[in-house]
Amino acid sequence: MDSMNPHVRVGVIGTGVIGKEHIRRLTHVTAGAEVVAVADVDPARARDAVAGLTGARVHADGLEVVRDDQVDAVVVASWGPTHEEYVLAGIDAGKPVFCEKPLAATQEACVRIIDAELAAGRRLVQVGFMRRYDAAYRALKDVLASGSIGLPLMMHCAHRNPSVSSHYTPDMALTDTAVHEFDVTRWLLDEEIVAINVLTPRPNRRGGELQDPLLILLETENGVLVDVETSVNIGYGYDIRHEVVGEDGTAELGAGSPVVLRRDGGATGPIPADWEERFSGAYEVEMQEWVHSVAAGASSGPTSWDGYAAAVLSDAGMESLRTGAKVAVKLRPKPDLYATRTP
Amino acid sequence: MDSMNPHVRVGVIGTGVIGKEHIRRLTHVTAGAEVVAVADVDPARARDAVAGLTGARVHADGLEVVRDDQVDAVVVASWGPTHEEYVLAGIDAGKPVFCEKPLAATQEACVRIIDAELAAGRRLVQVGFMRRYDAAYRALKDVLASGSIGLPLMMHCAHRNPSVSSHYTPDMALTDTAVHEFDVTRWLLDEEIVAINVLTPRPNRRGGELQDPLLILLETENGVLVDVETSVNIGYGYDIRHEVVGEDGTAELGAGSPVVLRRDGGATGPIPADWEERFSGAYEVEMQEWVHSVAAGASSGPTSWDGYAAAVLSDAGMESLRTGAKVAVKLRPKPDLYATRTP
């Protein structure tokens, strides 16, 4: 960092639930940041989001936020199909962009963003895969890096939600739920996924017509086999489990219960009620590191390439779910720009 | 039981490592039993196995053990390919037989045993699937029966050995290792497995040329999807993991560590070194319940049908391993004799 105490002026596009959370976090939790401009498709909602926030301007449009001279960096938290336009504008303006997932609505749109970064010659975009900032996942990655369990051979994952809204479609098990496992698999193993197969166990009656749970099988370049359970109507809580099986041992996420309660015939460790509870710390670290990286001029977070890979994997997964067959995952050649974590 | 303190006189066929263990157990651990006759392909080994055991005869042949008037019931612990002959002889003599797995060398041989029992009109054979007698597995089954996690939808299993001998062939991952998961799946869910698919992850270099680990997928009649990791060179210990995913929650085998040690930067629960340590209690309960069932005239243990199903599943698994494709599991119609646990 050039200065010990930089000050990053952030513009936020989209002030729905997620956008407001980002504004709150940037204002009350993140050091060295200030929200100076916002926009939303609903102007009243935008004004409301910054009520009482000294010095924050409300723009009529997200593109104005990007182009605002007072804005150093942009957070895109609007509706998914609008991401591409704002991200491209950010790259065009040479401003760092933090974009909530998905990076864009289609693989092709993701490719256009990658091409824009390639043309610009530098990485400006970070995608909101927050698990990479979770303390437990980082400890898991550290174990892998330490070599203490040898080469990874398999991973067993479970992604469980207590319930989902009636808007949850079968495809969302891939695009919204398992997409996190797609990303952490690529990140933990530092290699690409080459095939996906979506299996459909006996359905949970709690989910009505929804095909839930799923068992998703992923194969990586090096032959690591990953099984991912998605259960989005499990009732009991929000539970993320992940075990890496290596040549010499295994490592898995700890229970992480802050307390153990002995009551009514059992010793119980509480399980988070929802993803906000489970990953609130990860969201805070994610934003803080992004602000620091903006000030330092170099991000080590998930890139446009990671957003593109997630889109390709989601598409392949949906095809597998539809056809019942294993689907090969084809990525375009990886540009050197994304070869390492630091540009 | 007719008498409160019955006395079962047992003949043991095969006095190798497993047979000697049974003799030791029947003599020093099991109540109400006495080893009165033995035979082994190596007569000296048979004599040695009962040295100091008052009143135990050594026969020249296993069939003589079965036919010995002083023998109430028979334990078959000889080489697998010889099982069929001794089990059939036991049925023929109307004597209860405890047969170590495999029940017989082929599916067809298992069918002949079933047919013999059908002809005899009663169940005389118990197969040595000891996990059904393990306290933790029984607790898991009790949870399922209680309904507290709802209908089972998936199961995640791991069967890990620290290492295997050089005689371990790829097929043994099915016939010797995963066969236990085949049986507990059928027993826990009380339904048959209808398909098997054997996947081959990146191999563990510790296992040399052996294809290890495997990920075996099982589908049951009701659509329950079971994934079974077999890792037979994992190094760190003998570890059996099993989680049942239900509609309302999950249940898994506990760690079961007798102590927790805080040393050198960690809190450690020891893991069993081998299967003897892990399942010694199960072997004891298995034998005690078998002896009690012999005295009572009714076994509730794994039957010839269970031995037959295991053989069919092993064959199907080997075919899947060979072909790389999912294989349908075809069982003959289940005779009424095996419909319930008590004849």
Place this chain on the structure above:
Amino acid sequence: MDSMNPHVRVGVIGTGVIGKEHIRRLTHVTAGAEVVAVADVDPARARDAVAGLTGARVHADGLEVVRDDQVDAVVVASWGPTHEEYVLAGIDAGKPVFCEKPLAATQEACVRIIDAELAAGRRLVQVGFMRRYDAAYRALKDVLASGSIGLPLMMHCAHRNPSVSSHYTPDMALTDTAVHEFDVTRWLLDEEIVAINVLTPRPNRRGGELQDPLLILLETENGVLVDVETSVNIGYGYDIRHEVVGEDGTAELGAGSPVVLRRDGGATGPIPADWEERFSGAYEVEMQEWVHSVAAGASSGPTSWDGYAAAVLSDAGMESLRTGAKVAVKLRPKPDLYATRTP
């Protein structure tokens, strides 16, 4: 053992709840034993206890059981105040005696038993401290013996009952509850306790007038400080906790849950409902090892000396509870007969 399959004929004095449990265990669980004679203060209860048990005689009096020529060894499970007479008779007859705790009703009576053994020149009596046969406690002792946590400095114990009957008196927290911690402390550390101090925290209203819980402090010859919580109305289950703090680390009893249940917002390991559930395995091992030791002619179990020490400690604890002061524990000099575990 002289013979590989000895047969020990046992006489049982006292056929109340505990005595009947011993008869059941000796008959259906323990190898190499047979109950051949019983007596009870209530002859009908004695007859009932062996109904259906082939070959078991009912005597009019416990002394007749001891003197019965067909009885090789005696189990004393009668009312505490009668123990002394039967134990002394057993020693007089040269027959091994397994005596439920307490060894005798008073310290002085315990001394008379010790003197009788000294006169006989050999150890014939084993006292029923079953925790020494619990797998988890044995693992704890093994850790201490291994030196992996260094010299022991402190121990933290909790002895929790869900509830107690209305007959439970304040003194019973010492004589019936904490007496187990007195014994395991002496056994784990292999040294004597020299002082006891009983503290009285805020009482649990669930226990009515009873002074419950207690915090009992023990000091050993080597200065090891042991704190023991006794909570006999804790409601949630029967829970025994024990941590040894050494110079280089600590070791504690594991949770030992056979399953972990994820339901209703938590991951729960069940806790035993009562002491029978928690220690059933220990009772079985205790009896089996005693039978083996009778056959082998040498017991390594808790001795008359251990029963005497427990009585002295209980008396000192009751004095401390009454006076509110720390009480020094004075044992007579330890006879050589009890110096080692094997005579």
Place this chain on the structure above:
Amino acid sequence: MDSMNPHVRVGVIGTGVIGKEHIRRLTHVTAGAEVVAVADVDPARARDAVAGLTGARVHADGLEVVRDDQVDAVVVASWGPTHEEYVLAGIDAGKPVFCEKPLAATQEACVRIIDAELAAGRRLVQVGFMRRYDAAYRALKDVLASGSIGLPLMMHCAHRNPSVSSHYTPDMALTDTAVHEFDVTRWLLDEEIVAINVLTPRPNRRGGELQDPLLILLETENGVLVDVETSVNIGYGYDIRHEVVGEDGTAELGAGSPVVLRRDGGATGPIPADWEERFSGAYEVEMQEWVHSVAAGASSGPTSWDGYAAAVLSDAGMESLRTGAKVAVKLRPKPDLYATRTP
């Protein structure tokens, strides 16, 4: 909060290890804060601490920091004996002060601070008891508040350090180590401690001449009995354990391991290496909440009264360690100013 994004200008007195940590945290972790002035007894160290920090002044003296017009609030992280002067100056200036523990060097000095706050008519001082901001301790307090384990009756605590420097004196087990348990006891139970008794178990040879470990017994107004093990040479890690025993159950701090590693015969959850690792999150929340409270004009953190009580308890503990007897803890009457958490 009056404004949604307040900006608190902080002066830091003392730029040793702790002071520099506070500067780093306020600059890079805490939202809404800026370090604008520092002072240290060693001016070069002060200059060094703010090198590269735009807009931070270095004063010759801590009092100048307090009086600096640009300073809204003060962090006191200088040598303990200097605390009183700076805290009193802060109160005199009407500026909020965050003071690292101890609040002052003596009970009497703490009383002078209390009197100054009473004269000022408001609470301006927060003392650095960071455990109140630890997620696990807060969960423990929530359990107590929920009533799910009933009234608290006892607490079992352990405070373990891997090792201490050669400057660690016997008194520091009270003033530096157990002082945290004094504070969390008062905070969790919301009542005062009325007696303390320090017991000295067999010493750990790793600590040389130091009397270590200790077992410290605390009694509260309501009769809750608290045992605290302090072990400052335990070797294996930094481990804080705390179990509350209630009428209906117990609650204890969870293990909190981010990962579980299966290797070398065991399943291991890592234990923090030191207090920085264990409580880094608590320090961050503590500072963030203090900054927010400064902006809001009302602190709910530990007060001067809490600092005074800690001083009295430390003195009583040292007396008990010296005399070997239980010591009554006498606090002056609690002023109404400290009756509730919010002024």
